[in-house]
Amino acid sequence: xxxxxxxxxxxxxxxxxxxxxxxxxxxxxxxxxxxxxxxxxxxxxxxxxxxxxxxxxxxxxxxxxxxxxxxxxxxxxxxxxxxxxxxxxxxxxxxxxxxxxxxxxxxxxxxxxxxxxxxxxxxxxxxxxxxxxxxxxxxxxxxxxxxxxxxxxxxxxxxxxxxxxxxxxxxxxxxxxxxxxxxxxxxxxxxxxxxxxxxxxxxxxxxxxxxxxxxxxxxxxxxxxxxxxxxxxxxxxxxxxxxxxxxxxxxxxxxxxxxxxxxxxxxxxxxxxxxx
Numbered sequence: 559x560x561x562x563x564x565x566x567x568x569x570x571x572x573x574x575x576x577x578x579x580x581x582x583x584x585x586x587x588x589x590x591x592x593x594x595x596x597x598x599x600x601x602x603x604x605x606x607x608x609x610x611x612x613x614x615x616x617x618x619x620x621x622x623x624x625x626x627x628x629x630x631x632x633x634x635x636x637x638x639x640x641x642x643x644x645x646x647x648x649x650x651x652x653x654x655x656x657x658x659x660x661x662x663x664x665x666x667x668x669x670x671x672x673x674x675x676x677x678x679x680x681x682x683x684x685x686x687x688x689x690x691x692x693x694x695x696x697x698x699x700x701x702x703x704x705x706x707x708x709x710x711x712x713x714x715x716x717x718x719x720x721x722x723x724x725x726x727x728x729x730x731x732x733x734x735x736x737x738x739x740x741x742x743x744x745x746x747x748x749x750x751x752x753x754x755x756x757x758x759x760x761x762x763x764x765x766x767x768x769x770x771x772x773x774x775x776x777x778x779x780x781x782x783x784x785x786x787x788x789x790x791x792x793x794x795x796x797x798x799x800x801x802x803x804x805x806x807x808x809x810x811x812x813x814x815x816x817x818x819x820x821x822x823x824x825x826x827x828x829x830x831x832x833x834x
Contacts, residue, residue, distance in 0.1 A: 608645040608657060610801030614638065614768070616666065620792040623672060624774075639666045639795065645694070649805070653698045659712070663688040663795075665721070670788065682777065684723025684735060686790065690716045690744055690770055701754065710748035715741055716770035718793065725777050725786065733779040733786070742771020742793075750799075758805040766797040 615638050641664060647657025665685040672680040696710035723735030750764030772791040779785065 604649040604805070606647050606649060606655075606657070606803055606805045608647060608659070608762075608801055608803045610644070610661075610762070610764075610799045611640070611642050612766075612797050612799035613640055614663070614795035614797040616793070616795040619668070619790050619794075621670060622789040622791060623670075624787040624789060639663050641690075641797075643690075647694075653700075655696050655698070657694050657696075659690075659692050659694060661690050663690060668720075668723075668790065672786070679727070680786065681726045682723060682786070682788070683726060684775070685721050686718065686773065686793075687721065688716050688718045688770055688793075690714070690768070692744060692746055694746070694748070696748065698752070704754040706752040706754065706760075708748070708750055708752060710750075712746040712748070714744050716744040716793075717741055718771060718773040720773045720775045720790065723775050723777065723788075725779065733777040735775045735777050738773065738775050740771075740773055742773075744768065744770040752803070760803040760805075762799070762801040762803055764797075764799040764801065766795075766799060768795045768797055769793065770795070 641661050643659055643661025645657040645659035647655055649655045665687045668684055668686055670682040672682070674680075692712035692714035694710055694712035696708050699707045699709070717739060718741075719737070719739040720735065721737050723737075725733035727733075746769075747767045748764055750762055752763075753761045755761060770793045772789060772793060774787065774789040777786045777788070
């Protein structure tokens with residue numbers, strides 16, 4: 559009787575151990591950890607294009623007549639200028655941006671009247687035009703109801719040309735300028751207001767103070783006379799600009815994927831069957 563109970567105990571223990579091993583085998587191994595990938599970044603994130611047109615008031619030129627010190631000079635400039643340009647730039651963050659701009663400033667008329675003692679008179683007229691290239695930095699001062707005021711500064715160069723500058727002497731003499739073109743340093747100060755039409759398109763209304771150097775020309779006479787040299791210096795323009803700014807390739811942030819949580823599958827133990 560004791561031997562039979564011992565046999566039943568041994569068989570029961572072996573069956574229990576076998577059932578535990580089978581139950582452990584029913585647990586699948588944990589999956590590999592889920593790697594959260596950051597949202598894909600486009601090659602041109604934060605880059606923008608800017609186009610603008612404007613009108614400049616430029617009647618503050620300084621004109622030096624460099625030929626005769628005893629001559630008197632009257633100078634009139636009807637040099638209000640229309641201009642058009644474009645820029646490409648980069649939004650460094652939500653308040654600081656940089657761009658490089660290029661613009662063409664159309665022809666504007668310049669006029670000078672020189673009188674010599676006792677009764678000599680010379681009239682001069684011509685046209686000034688320029689290309690201006692600037693590296694600019696802007697600070698956005700915050701956004702309220704889609705409006706963003708900003709300030710900025712720029713530095714670069716101007717390629718100035720004086721064309722068809724001629725002596726139209728009413729006394730019969732005349733002469734022709736040399737149509738010079740010169741590079742000079744240029745700099746600018748900005749203050750403006752932007753409006754967010756959409757997330758990627760903005761309208762800018764900007765005031766700009768621009769100094770774009772000088773230009774010098776010599777008028778060669780067709781008769782016996784002194785070659786007259788003029789320097790148009792202190793080329794300053796008070797500009798009003800209207801522009802569009804488009805942010806390229808702006809992407810929508812991707813939502814993060816939830817992490818997988820491993821839940822083991824429970825398998826009920828195999829029922830035991832005893833012998834005898």
